[in-house]
Amino acid sequence: MISLKSSLEEINQMNRGTLMETLGIEYTEVGAGFVSAKMPVDHRTLQPSKIIHGGANIALAETIGGLGSVLLVDYTSFDVRGSSISANHVGTAKSGWVRARAEIIHRGERTHVWNIDIKNEEGKLISTIRLTNFIIPK
Amino acid sequence: MISLKSSLEEINQMNRGTLMETLGIEYTEVGAGFVSAKMPVDHRTLQPSKIIHGGANIALAETIGGLGSVLLVDYTSFDVRGSSISANHVGTAKSGWVRARAEIIHRGERTHVWNIDIKNEEGKLISTIRLTNFIIPK
Amino acid sequence: MISLKSSLEEINQMNRGTLMETLGIEYTEVGAGFVSAKMPVDHRTLQPSKIIHGGANIALAETIGGLGSVLLVDYTSFDVRGSSISANHVGTAKSGWVRARAEIIHRGERTHVWNIDIKNEEGKLISTIRLTNFIIPK
Amino acid sequence: MISLKSSLEEINQMNRGTLMETLGIEYTEVGAGFVSAKMPVDHRTLQPSKIIHGGANIALAETIGGLGSVLLVDYTSFDVRGSSISANHVGTAKSGWVRARAEIIHRGERTHVWNIDIKNEEGKLISTIRLTNFIIPK
Numbered sequence: 012m013i014s015l016k017s018s019l020e021e022i023n024q025m026n027r028g029t030l031m032e033t034l035g036i037e038y039t040e041v042g043a044g045f046v047s048a049k050m051p052v053d054h055r056t057l058q059p060s061k062i063i064h065g066g067a068n069i070a071l072a073e074t075i076g077g078l079g080s081v082l083l084v085d086y087t088s089f090d091v092r093g094s095s096i097s098a099n100h101v102g103t104a105k106s107g108w109v110r111a112r113a114e115i116i117h118r119g120e121r122t123h124v125w126n127i128d129i130k131n132e133e134g135k136l137i138s139t140i141r142l143t144n145f146i147i148p149k
Numbered sequence: 150m151i152s153l154k155s156s157l158e159e160i161n162q163m164n165r166g167t168l169m170e171t172l173g174i175e176y177t178e179v180g181a182g183f184v185s186a187k188m189p190v191d192h193r194t195l196q197p198s199k200i201i202h203g204g205a206n207i208a209l210a211e212t213i214g215g216l217g218s219v220l221l222v223d224y225t226s227f228d229v230r231g232s233s234i235s236a237n238h239v240g241t242a243k244s245g246w247v248r249a250r251a252e253i254i255h256r257g258e259r260t261h262v263w264n265i266d267i268k269n270e271e272g273k274l275i276s277t278i279r280l281t282n283f284i285i286p287k
Numbered sequence: 288m289i290s291l292k293s294s295l296e297e298i299n300q301m302n303r304g305t306l307m308e309t310l311g312i313e314y315t316e317v318g319a320g321f322v323s324a325k326m327p328v329d330h331r332t333l334q335p336s337k338i339i340h341g342g343a344n345i346a347l348a349e350t351i352g353g354l355g356s357v358l359l360v361d362y363t364s365f366d367v368r369g370s371s372i373s374a375n376h377v378g379t380a381k382s383g384w385v386r387a388r389a390e391i392i393h394r395g396e397r398t399h400v401w402n403i404d405i406k407n408e409e410g411k412l413i414s415t416i417r418l419t420n421f422i423i424p425k
Numbered sequence: 426m427i428s429l430k431s432s433l434e435e436i437n438q439m440n441r442g443t444l445m446e447t448l449g450i451e452y453t454e455v456g457a458g459f460v461s462a463k464m465p466v467d468h469r470t471l472q473p474s475k476i477i478h479g480g481a482n483i484a485l486a487e488t489i490g491g492l493g494s495v496l497l498v499d500y501t502s503f504d505v506r507g508s509s510i511s512a513n514h515v516g517t518a519k520s521g522w523v524r525a526r527a528e529i530i531h532r533g534e535r536t537h538v539w540n541i542d543i544k545n546e547e548g549k550l551i552s553t554i555r556l557t558n559f560i561i562p563k
Binding site: 097099101102116117119122124136139141143 | 511513515516530531533536538550553555557
């Protein structure tokens, strides 16, 4: 079972056979209310114009905000479901990795709201995202 | 060059070596102000709980809204850049394909706003997205 | 109690002493899954540059989407609470009235998602909004 | 003309005959990249259930993010226009004042992106908003 006591390696292994493996997403840090990860900027995540696809960034954001909520609830009793998400793209990346960090803004009984910032290799903010997850009794 | 006169096959070939190929996205219809596409629900797009990843849906949405804008501008003089996007996830998909259709809501000089609806195999709406693209002089 | 059987006049009277009265909002049509209303474009809703304030449009949208949800639930057992909202402003209004229509996109057990379009006197779309309401047991 | 050299009193006077006066919005601090303001929680801003109307909060947010952009551009050459906005409501207010602070996240040539947080009398976050403004040559 996934919990805050799981090692990063264990948590990353859960991504086998999923979108996260497809995109090359790797978690780099997890905790109570925050998750960080990186994603490669390569053929897997580029758009035809050879800059990172904004949709890849949002997939990364929804991934780490979702994991963040899973780690905060009793996952035997509750499901986490992404409900709404909004994003601003304010920069781009052409190579290397993008790095994302999710921090919880609101931890309610039924909803979690996360802010996720994504930066390129130069440390410049390229996308900033708000994700609302529902916490649903199983 | 990509234009409304290009064949679907030509347009789909532009996706080689990009996120779209990674996710298995295929355009199925393009026109002046609309684009349709499908995406497989499989290991490439699932989340660990074996339902489609919301982020994959948004990547699909941003893809077809982006292509829609590219097809509406003189791409030798203007760039299209995704600026902001918001989405509601209201259902899910577990297998087969998801099918998305983008329709333009607002075609301004500097911005295009698209609505994108995504449905599962049963025809149920699962995600509905609003995308704003900037049209930037090169 | 407010219900679909209430007259428009009764429903409009509920707005006394609220933001809706402040802004001059009047409901013009209500039903199961839709609500229409109008709002004056005057000193109450303008910005300093003498065009309608985008925030007034969003207040109008959140108002009619909220009423729409109230009319769909058993309001003795459930509360309706606006959770997230996103909007695109694509035009403006300088005088007369703006007219808004909310239509439900997703009617779930715990959430309602509404689309709200706002048009100016010329019938041009000026703002389009997505509102998510929570349906919370009292 | 409005500029960072204007006094708070001068800037507040610009709100006469506008939505801001209607809602009782008062700027409390302005600077290069930030604006703070307060808004009363009373008959002007309440919903029928006697808590603050989410739409009033968004109007407040769009107001101060808009002023923030106006103060950053040469307003004789450029117009500022609210383009897209997204908000999460995570708490409420029943009396006193709500206090909002806008801080710029992205200051581009053609767009500004603002984060706006709104807190109630107890200092609890009740709404958090992202606003994108266009900067348009006159």
